Every structure is written in structure tokens, then in C-alpha cells.
Amino acid sequence: SQTIHQWPATLVQPVGSPLSLECTVEGTSNPNLYWYRQAAGRGLQLLFYSVGIGQISSEVPQNLSASRPQDRQFILSSKKLLLSDSGFYLCAWNPREGTAKYFGPGTRLTVT
Amino acid sequence: AQSVTQLDSQVPVFEEAPVELRCNYSSSVSVYLFWYVQYPNQGLQLLLKYLSGSTLVKGINGFEAEFNKSQTSFHLRKPSVHISDTAEYFCAVTSGANNLFFGTGTRLTVIP
Numbered sequence: 196s197q198t199i200h201q202w203p204a205t206l207v208q209p210v211g212s213p214l215s216l217e218c219t220v221e222g223t224s225n226p227n228l229y230w231y232r233q234a235a236g237r238g239l240q241l242l243f244y245s246v247g248i249g250q251i252s253s254e255v256p257q258n259l260s261a262s263r264p265q266d267r268q269f270i271l272s273s274k275k276l277l278l279s280d281s282g283f284y285l286c287a288w289n290p291r292e293g294t295a296k297y298f299g300p301g302t303r304l305t306v307t
Numbered sequence: 308a309q310s311v312t313q314l315d316s317q318v319p320v321f322e323e324a325p326v327e328l329r330c331n332y333s334s335s336v337s338v339y340l341f342w343y344v345q346y347p348n349q350g351l352q353l354l355l356k357y358l359s360g361s362t363l364v365k366g367i368n369g370f371e372a373e374f375n376k377s378q379t380s381f382h383l384r385k386p387s388v389h390i391s392d393t394a395e396y397f398c399a400v401t402s403g404a405n406n407l408f409f410g411t412g413t414r415l416t417v418i419p
Contacts, residue, residue, distance in 0.1 A: 300350045
């Protein structure tokens with residue numbers, strides 16, 4: 196069966212520091228991969244998605260970036276964090292021919 | 308583009324009582340609909356999905372939802388709730404493209 200991992204589970208970072216969140220999927224090949232952010236009291240916002248290695252689409256312009264160095268690895272990065280980057284970051288995947296997305300356990304990021 | 312409205316931000320209900328969580332969507336094209344559940348500090352778990360066929364969809368944990376095209380609704384129901392159903396519930400819609408549009412969520416609180 197397929198599983199999706201995210202780490203770290205929680206992270207507290209000062210403003211201006213860099214960020215790297217990692218997501219990996221097991222048990223599947225060529226998945227579509229996604230990064231969502233969930234701000235307190237709000238729904239989920241799609242940040243990036245990827246349909247293949249090195250292919251990244253950005254939905255929201257901001258100081259975050261994403262990379263997909265391997266088929267089942269998706270990384271969310273920032274060079275300098277802002278207070279507004281605080282939130283719950285969720286990685287998700289779906290099979291190429293599927294529509295339902297499956298989510299990872301999330302990373303709680305607090306920027307201080 | 309599509310959008311989702313979850314009218315109730317919070318729904319308190321007594322244990323063993325029935326519950327309905329409302330979801331309305333907006334789209335100019337055919338859609339696929341989903342309900343997800345999120346327990347505190349966890350990722351989203353897929354409860355059920357409507358892709359095509361029967362408009363009554365059964366999911367996990369005893370939940371079901373009915374797709375009503377004329378009313379553009381996809382309400383979630385459970386005939387008898389348990390304490391363990393206390394969580395945040397998200398309705399989501401997609402046309403099949405990469406984005407999945409979420410509602411702002413409904414917090415279900417089951418009262419003993």
C-alpha cells in the first residue's frame with residue numbers, strides 16, 4: 196500500500212531563517228505531488244504541484260519554492276521566512292489517473 | 308474555477324444523534340466531490356468521494372453523502388455520531404485538473 200511521510204512534524208523558526216520541509220511517498224510511481232498550506236481557521240491553499248521530476252507549478256506567488264529531485268520526493272523551501280509563513284503544511288499525492296488526493300501527516304511551522 | 312461553501316463553521320451534536328454537515332459548490336463544468344476529515348494536528352483523511360454514478364456515496368466510519376446536481380450540494384450525513392467523530396470536516400471539489408478547492412471546514416463537536 197502507499198504511504199506518505201513528512202518531516203519534521205513541528206518546526207519553530209525565527210523570521211529571516213531558511214526553511215526546508217520534506218515529503219516522500221512510498222508504494223507508487225510517477226505520482227502527482229502537492230504542497231498545501233492551512234492557516235489557522237482557514238481552508239487549505241494549494242502552493243505548488245508537480246507532475247514529474249523537476250516539473251513544478253506554482254499557484255501562489257510568494258517567498259516559498261518547491262523542488263522535486265526524485266520521483267517520490269517533494270521539498271518545500273524558503274530562503275527567508277516571514278511571520279505570515281506560519282501554518283500547517285500538508286503534502287499530498289494522487290496517482291496519475293486518479294482524482295482523489297491523499298495527504299501526509301503535516302508539518303506545523305511557527306515563525307517567531 | 309470552482310469554489311466550495313461550508314455554511315456551518317461549527318456543529319455541536321449530542322452523542323448518538325444524527326448529523327448533517329452542509330456543503331455547496333460552484334462550478335461551470337462537471338465536478339468531482341470529496342469529504343475529508345482532519346483530527347487535531349494530523350493530516351487530512353479521505354472520508355468519501357463522488358466521481359460518477361450513484362448520487363449516494365458511502366464512506367468510512369459510517370458517513371455518507373448525497374450529490375445533488377440541481378442544488379449544487381454534497382451534504383455529509385451520519386445517522387448516529389460517536390465521540391470519536393469529533394474533528395474538522397472539509398468538503399472539496401475539482402474538475403479533474405490539479406487543483407482541489409477546499410471549503411473553510413466545519414468543526415464537529417460530539418457532546419457526551
